[in-house]
Amino acid sequence: MDWFRLFFIHPVSLYQGAAFPFALLFNYLCIMESFSTRARYLFLLAGGGALALAAMGSLALLVFIPALCAGVLVSSLGPQDVHRCAFFFQMSWQTLCHLSLHYTEYYLQERPSVRFYITLSSLMLLTQRVTSLSLDICEGKVEVASGSISSRSSLSEHLHKALPYFSYLLFFPALLGGPLCSFQRFQACVQGSSPLGRRQSFWALAWRVLQILGLECFKVALSRVVSAGAGLEGCRQLECVYVMWSTAGLFKLTYYSHWILDDSLLHAAGFGSEFGQSAGEEGHIPDGDIWTLETTHRISLFTRKWNHSTAQWLRRLIFQPSRGCPLLQTFAFSAWWHGLHPGQVFGFLCWAVMVEADYVIHTFAGVFIRSWPMRLLYKALTWAHTQLIIAYIVLAVEGRSLSSLWLLCGSYNSVFPMVYCVLLVLLVKTKHKCN
Numbered sequence: 157m158d159w160f161r162l163f164f165i166h167p168v169s170l171y172q173g174a175a176f177p178f179a180l181l182f183n184y185l186c187i188m189e190s191f192s193t194r195a196r197y198l199f200l201l202a203g204g205g206a207l208a209l210a211a212m213g214s215l216a217l218l219v220f221i222p223a224l225c226a227g228v229l230v231s232s233l234g235p236q237d238v239h240r241c242a243f244f245f246q247m248s249w250q251t252l253c254h255l256s257l258h259y260t261e262y263y264l265q266e267r268p269s270v271r272f273y274i275t276l277s278s279l280m281l282l283t284q285r286v287t288s289l290s291l292d293i294c295e296g297k298v299e300v301a302s303g304s305i306s307s308r309s310s311l312s313e314h315l316h317k318a319l320p321y322f323s324y325l326l327f328f329p330a331l332l333g334g335p336l337c338s339f340q341r342f343q344a345c346v347q348g349s350s351p352l353g354r355r356q357s358f359w360a361l362a363w364r365v366l367q368i369l370g371l372e373c374f375k376v377a378l379s380r381v382v383s384a385g386a387g388l389e390g391c392r393q394l395e396c397v398y399v400m401w402s403t404a405g406l407f408k409l410t411y412y413s414h415w416i417l418d419d420s421l422l423h424a425a426g427f428g429s430e431f432g433q434s435a436g437e438e439g440h441i442p443d444g445d446i447w448t449l450e451t452t453h454r455i456s457l458f459t460r461k462w463n464h465s466t467a468q469w470l471r472r473l474i475f476q477p478s479r480g481c482p483l484l485q486t487f488a489f490s491a492w493w494h495g496l497h498p499g500q501v502f503g504f505l506c507w508a509v510m511v512e513a514d515y516v517i518h519t520f521a522g523v524f525i526r527s528w529p530m531r532l533l534y535k536a537l538t539w540a541h542t543q544l545i546i547a548y549i550v551l552a553v554e555g556r557s558l559s560s561l562w563l564l565c566g567s568y569n570s571v572f573p574m575v576y577c578v579l580l581v582l583l584v585k586t587k588h589k590c591n
Contacts, residue, residue: 182426207328223326226325229290230289231321250283298339333415333421407551
């Protein structure tokens with residue numbers, strides 16, 4: 157296992173932590189009436205540019221260029237064309253950057269710089285914001301006064317109209333992480349002020365800091381246990397199950413800690429409160445509901461709650477518009493969005509099959525298991541199986557390379573997804589016979 161991949165996220169956390177004073181300053185300035193709406197947009201945009209340069213260096217151009225092009229597309233195209241053009245341009249640009257990573261890692265056999273990993277992560281988040289905004293425009297949720305640059309309006313007027321879009325695409329609290337914030341929420345938070353929400357956010361921030369400290373302490377303790385044992389290369393038989401579970405636990409703790417930190421930064425800047433919620437829009441929901449993720453016995457529920465804002469974004473972008481095999485299309489696109497590494501392709505396709513099996517297995521269990529002792533035993537067994545399958549998927553996705561995937565598939569851990577695959581085939585055949 158590539159331990160650098162497990163802990164490369166720490167530089168991102170450092171830059172996110174450095175952005176906290178500026179987020180609190182922005183929240184404070186928003187209460188002052190002298191701090192105009194235009195100044196707020198400029199503050200967020202300038203902060204995003206400064207944070208990108210500090211975290212990525214010259215590679216920040218890989219984020220600035222698509223953000224500029226997306227802003228131009230949004231401002232110049234009509235509602236019918238903007239989503240299709242923005243989607244294909246953004247995904248093409250991101251794919252080229254991921255192919256560059258493939259070339260460096262697999263062909264040149266070199267390790268890319270940490271700045272390049274941070275840039276790719278920021279590009280993936282930018283793709284979310286670009287497609288979310290273009291979908292809002294296409295669905296009529298956001299009205300855009302489109303027009304060409306050569307029209308009668310001056311260039312300064314066009315830039316003034318496009319400023320909210322550029323600011324949204326590059327605003328610093330969401331540049332390197334954080335749950336997806338819709339453009340309507342972003343605009344409502346920038347244009348309004350809520351001293352009450354600011355007082356409430358202090359206690360929310362304090363609770364998040366305690367959570368992060370607890371997760372980091374737990375992660376340090378677990379990392380010592382994992383480093384003292386054998387990896388997948390040296391484990392034998394059932395020992396590989398423990399190695400898989402503990403290593404995946406480290407990855408999950410890293411994600412939980414990072415998600416809480418990102419959510420805290422958004423709250424510090426005033427984008428996490430209910431103040432920015434528009435009518436009919438779901439309120440702010442953090443990416444990591446740790447209690448649900450660690451206690452559920454349903455893979456489908458885990459999938460909906462894991463990285464919640466991204467799951468909702470994928471559902472809106474791919475799952476709902478799909479006409480055939482929406483589940484498979486959604487996970488295939490997720491593999492594309494993540495970079496199409498061998499482990500990612502296998503992991504996400506396996507995840508899709510596991511979710512489908514989860515639906516079939518629990519449907520049959522709900523019909524045939526009636527007594528509460530059997531239901532309790534069933535939930536305990538499926539909880540353990542769910543956690544092991546998720547650990548298997550996490551290691552496949554995070555391992556990425558073909559060699560890591562081969563080690564994982566050749567271990568005893570492959571028994572757990574295979575059990576669900578066999579049950580899926582048998583139960584589907586039984587269903588057809590009953591019909």
